[in-house]
Amino acid sequence: MTITKRVTFIAKDDAESIAKMKELLSEMVKPSKAEKGVIFYEIFQYADNPRKFMAYESWEDEAALDGHKASAHYAVYKSSYEPYCEHKYSDNLEVLG
Numbered sequence: 001m002t003i004t005k006r007v008t009f010i011a012k013d014d015a016e017s018i019a020k021m022k023e024l025l026s027e028m029v030k031p032s033k034a035e036k037g038v039i040f041y042e043i044f045q046y047a048d049n050p051r052k053f054m055a056y057e058s059w060e061d062e063a064a065l066d067g068h069k070a071s072a073h074y075a076v077y078k079s080s081y082e083p084y085c086e087h088k089y090s091d092n093l094e095v096l097g
Helices: 015-033 062-069 072-080
Strands: 003-011 038-045 052-059 085-093
Touching: 003 015, 003 062, 015 038, 015 052, 015 072, 015 085, 052 062
Parallel strands: none
Antiparallel strands: 003 052, 003 085, 038 052
């Protein structure tokens, strides 16, 4: 079963946090797109709110998502983002039709 998620990050309200969140999230894109089972993976920064980022990702199945969460680049992000992030939340999405 396909898994699709939207993960929203709000950086803390200072230039260093915004820059560091952008760096950490940007470094996730290329290796994540190369992973087995990825269907779509992009991270966006809101043009009208530079503190806000959104990851949109779709995986073939739970095993593919688990592989992503076990990757070295995910471990770097996971261990590094919290000091720069004010708020993070995830939405699980279902395709209609």
